[in-house]
Amino acid sequence: MPPSASATPETALRVRGLRKAFPRRRQPPVQAVDGVSFVVERGQVVGLLGPNGAGKTTTIKMVCGLIRPDGGEVEVCGVDARRHPRQATRHLAAVLEGNRNLYWRLTARENLRYFMGNRGRSGRSVAAAADALLKRFDLWEKRDTQVADLSRGMQQKLAIAVAVLADTEVVLLDEPTLGLDVQTGDEVRRLVRELASEGRTVLLSSHDMDVVQDLCERVVIIAEGRLVADEWVATLMRLFASRAYDARLGAPLSARQSEALRRAFTLVEITDDARGVRVDLERSDDLYRLIDVLRAERTPIESLDRVIVRFEEVFRHLVRNGINGAGIVAPPATVAARGRQEDAGVG
Amino acid sequence: MWANVLVANVTKVLIEMRRYLLNTISLVVTFYVIFLMLVLGINVVGDPNAVDDNVRFLLVGNAVWFLLLTSVNSIGWEITTEALRGTLEQLYMAPLAARWILLARLVGNLAVNLVVVAGMLVLSMATVGVWLSFDVVTVLALLGPMLLGAVGLAFAVAGLAIVYKQIQAFLQVFQFVLLAMAFVPPSVAPWLVFAPLVKGIDMLRASLVDGVGLEAYAAADWASLLLNGAVYFGLGLLAYGAAERRATARGLLGRY
Numbered sequence: 001m002p003p004s005a006s007a008t009p010e011t012a013l014r015v016r017g018l019r020k021a022f023p024r025r026r027q028p029p030v031q032a033v034d035g036v037s038f039v040v041e042r043g044q045v046v047g048l049l050g051p052n053g054a055g056k057t058t059t060i061k062m063v064c065g066l067i068r069p070d071g072g073e074v075e076v077c078g079v080d081a082r083r084h085p086r087q088a089t090r091h092l093a094a095v096l097e098g099n100r101n102l103y104w105r106l107t108a109r110e111n112l113r114y115f116m117g118n119r120g121r122s123g124r125s126v127a128a129a130a131d132a133l134l135k136r137f138d139l140w141e142k143r144d145t146q147v148a149d150l151s152r153g154m155q156q157k158l159a160i161a162v163a164v165l166a167d168t169e170v171v172l173l174d175e176p177t178l179g180l181d182v183q184t185g186d187e188v189r190r191l192v193r194e195l196a197s198e199g200r201t202v203l204l205s206s207h208d209m210d211v212v213q214d215l216c217e218r219v220v221i222i223a224e225g226r227l228v229a230d231e232w233v234a235t236l237m238r239l240f241a242s243r244a245y246d247a248r249l250g251a252p253l254s255a256r257q258s259e260a261l262r263r264a265f266t267l268v269e270i271t272d273d274a275r276g277v278r279v280d281l282e283r284s285d286d287l288y289r290l291i292d293v294l295r296a297e298r299t300p301i302e303s304l305d306r307v308i309v310r311f312e313e314v315f316r317h318l319v320r321n322g323i324n325g326a327g328i329v330a331p332p333a334t335v336a337a338r339g340r341q342e343d344a345g346v347g
Numbered sequence: 348m349w350a351n352v353l354v355a356n357v358t359k360v361l362i363e364m365r366r367y368l369l370n371t372i373s374l375v376v377t378f379y380v381i382f383l384m385l386v387l388g389i390n391v392v393g394d395p396n397a398v399d400d401n402v403r404f405l406l407v408g409n410a411v412w413f414l415l416l417t418s419v420n421s422i423g424w425e426i427t428t429e430a431l432r433g434t435l436e437q438l439y440m441a442p443l444a445a446r447w448i449l450l451a452r453l454v455g456n457l458a459v460n461l462v463v464v465a466g467m468l469v470l471s472m473a474t475v476g477v478w479l480s481f482d483v484v485t486v487l488a489l490l491g492p493m494l495l496g497a498v499g500l501a502f503a504v505a506g507l508a509i510v511y512k513q514i515q516a517f518l519q520v521f522q523f524v525l526l527a528m529a530f531v532p533p534s535v536a537p538w539l540v541f542a543p544l545v546k547g548i549d550m551l552r553a554s555l556v557d558g559v560g561l562e563a564y565a566a567a568d569w570a571s572l573l574l575n576g577a578v579y580f581g582l583g584l585l586a587y588g589a590a591e592r593r594a595t596a597r598g599l600l601g602r603y
Contacts, residue, residue: 022598066436068595090442100433105366117355118441118448120348
């Protein structure tokens, strides 16, 4: 079943047909989001991906109620966010645009208490939880330091701590690791993993595909405001990783062999020294055909490895091929169907 | 729930005032110096028979201007800073509507600045040896509806700031509009009673300068004061609501 097929009682977030256009002076409006739909089940960590200007942040802000959609529906834990925005925000916390969510003249502890105060909780009732979070996020030593004096990584962790302390079912994270060093980035990843293990639903937007691959079980990819893919990360990886092979040769390919390979396969890459070849094996007998071409001139094969595709390449492929002039070439259902066929060993 | 929101916001105002202590002190000193300069002017060029009355007039006007500047005008600066820092969007994600959080912030600002104004007023009075007549009940009764109008005005300024963000030039000019409200009595131009705050400031001045008590005001005065406060509070909220709708429709909340 496609991940976003329908809403169930376990649905934490449901977005259906979301549309938003921004007017421009003396120019036609920009269609930032155009009919985006997806569903996130409780406890899932889902990546919302897309190139710059794809409409990710607009989508997230519409989910948060910060931007009013032109059309479509947003439901947070069963609450219609357009009709009852305040009720919906009780189930939602968000960290938007990195560290830009804190009061810089307040200390770490004061920030936590202030934001919880705005959620209607007394300082006394959140004091213990706030202190525990500061310890868990390795910010205890800096609890009385003003945010302006914290490092970017610490500010980022504190912003996430504020969202965690709100104790909501859904947490939206926009670029949680942006601009962080490797160590702090790893810490933030650990914290997101902990959120998931607590059963919270996380919708995460990031340009760092390693982070996405590491943290997300599913991705929703949008480009030019439209949905390009909505699929399990594992399915996508299987779909893209299983077909490409790299052969390292003991002698360069002849011109005739290169020509034969190009005729036999749709996608072929030959290295400049002609001793390496990458082919996309579309059919199950394609590997035999590769071997046949090489054996014809007794070209020695030093190694033959399946290409390990990085998620970044999968993402690029989906964004590039998912859009073709008038519309989507490979809609999510098609991707999902292909994934299911492969899972079942078909084609 | 709102009580906790109020406590959180008053606490924030107090903490930030402490953190920006130098800024607060310099503002008080500036107003104190302006006051002394004006008193000097009154002594040099004013009517020698009305020096005390003029100084009292000045004391009230200066204090009210300070209060309006630090609460009404400052909300505009605060909103632009919050949009820049991204905290404005966080306020909009709270379960309570942002306008009520803003109201809590305004109440906090007014409460804290009332204390500062009181201190500044005592210092000013002690310096020149001229004292105002303080009937606490009358002052509080007048301040209530007057500040209601001030909050409405602050909401309108906040609305402008949410939509346009870069309203610094407007705020610079607006401080002189507030100055006019604080100093120009309706006796100069009767239509001013319809302007925000002016009626309340005039009644407050009469109470502090001439010792006019609660009972001395006609029912029409009270009605006018209450109506003025309520109307401008309502208009301010409406303006803020309209600005909020425009900002969310155009995605302006987090944009600076």
